Amino acid sequence: MTNLKEVITKLKNFRDERDWKQFHNSKDLALAISIEASELLELFLWKDNEDIDHEKMKKELADIFSFALLLADKHNLDIEKIILDKIEENSKKYPIDKAKGTAKKYTDL
Amino acid sequence: MTNLKEVITKLKNFRDERDWKQFHNSKDLALAISIEASELLELFLWKDNEDIDHEKMKKELADIFSFALLLADKHNLDIEKIILDKIEENSKKYPIDKAKGTAKKYTDL
């Protein structure tokens, strides 16, 4: 089984074989993530919530993860740690008793 | 050490404790990813490529990963596998001899 660290290594190998590190500044990596997220979004345009082309969805999700992993790696971030830290922060912003069953933003709770 | 599977479990626990699964249809999860990606992008607006607030960047990246993981989990996708598949596909779209050192899109190579 492949784990996340090996996947990141493969992403960096792909990048370095093409000498692309020179383009991967933090701002453009953020642009890339946003552009790929928008391509995922386009799969749902004018469509119902679950009317999905699964093959295309996989590819767009993979692109989002790839650029997000490269940006995180560039800044030596531990993915698992930053997510867990954010869950903890969100637990305070969205206490269960106030947030349960509502989609309101924390600023409106 | 926490691994990705445990992180996904924690994300789902956070969601389920708040009864939020009802809101997490695929289309809105794609919206959420795109919105979080744009919040990351905003950190770079009017700024130089590496002029970064690291603490904010960590949080926005965590949000992007969180919604992307939830969408992937909803469709039983193996993150590592879809990324590796996409690297393989991209290897054909961007052959090293043509793509090396250029930021051109594969359609323009």
Added chain:
Amino acid sequence: MTNLKEVITKLKNFRDERDWKQFHNSKDLALAISIEASELLELFLWKDNEDIDHEKMKKELADIFSFALLLADKHNLDIEKIILDKIEENSKKYPIDKAKGTAKKYTDL
């Protein structure tokens, strides 16, 4: 010379000849604007600030304006008025003496 009202009429004619009004709910129009904005953004990916393909930029800007005009028209909004109202609001959020020469967000002024 064509004015904005005539342009909006032509946009609606184009839409209605194709029987597309049925797809143009407010949420999907917002998605369309965001997707087109991202296609504009993609023209700048991995590039310098003014390294632009002018012909492509025109087309992406036209798409953004088109969907934004259709959403505004759907809600009977007067474009000029909402922009002027926003300028007035921003004048208070960004008073000249505090905002001059800085790109900081109003929350950080």
Added chain:
Amino acid sequence: MTNLKEVITKLKNFRDERDWKQFHNSKDLALAISIEASELLELFLWKDNEDIDHEKMKKELADIFSFALLLADKHNLDIEKIILDKIEENSKKYPIDKAKGTAKKYTDL
């Protein structure tokens, strides 16, 4: 009645009083449009298609138009003309007999 040209003048006055032209390179203006489009999108997150906060929608639409007008003005583009040109192009990509009543992308028609 205010027309679009006067509105653009007011937008530029607002910008110049704050000495913000220095930040408004084409790439960052494109970022700004995309970020504002995403803020519009956020109004619809986890919500039904027409479940709208009209006041917030007006403001986000105004922001999108403002940055799009500033980018167009920076490149001396005539808004009405680029939209009409795009309608003409789209008329060929989406011929009525093929496109009527379907939300398919022209590449799938």
